[in-house]
Amino acid sequence: MSDKIPHFVSKVPTVNWAVSRKFVGEWCITQLEGFDTEYVNLCGPAVIKISPDGIGEMNFGAVEIVLDCKMDDLNEQVLRFSFEGGDEGDPISGRGYSLSEDREITGRIFLHCGDEIGFKAKKMAKVRRV
16 A cells, blocks of 8 residues: 555755745735634734744634644645644644645635634735835
């Protein structure tokens, strides 16, 4: 059985990017399935931040989580992540994925042994430093 599962260890590219550049940056969460805008921005602007090395963060409502992102081995259009953090001080963890199209990402987060929540986010404009 394991001989039918592709293993790409020898084909791992030697680049500094753990995630595709199209996912890197700051994203403003515009929709969160099952929640209104007032809750989404309860503790400040709801955002997703993803760095080139695949470490990121996401906050919405009273949720603050740290993301560990990796590109999907079988589909280069999919960014997968695991996360841990807190919701109103209670620890949470889980996994999720996102897809990028133009300057918008859509995806889902899956709380461990709990809910799943769909989201949409738009790329925030880069701030020019003077």
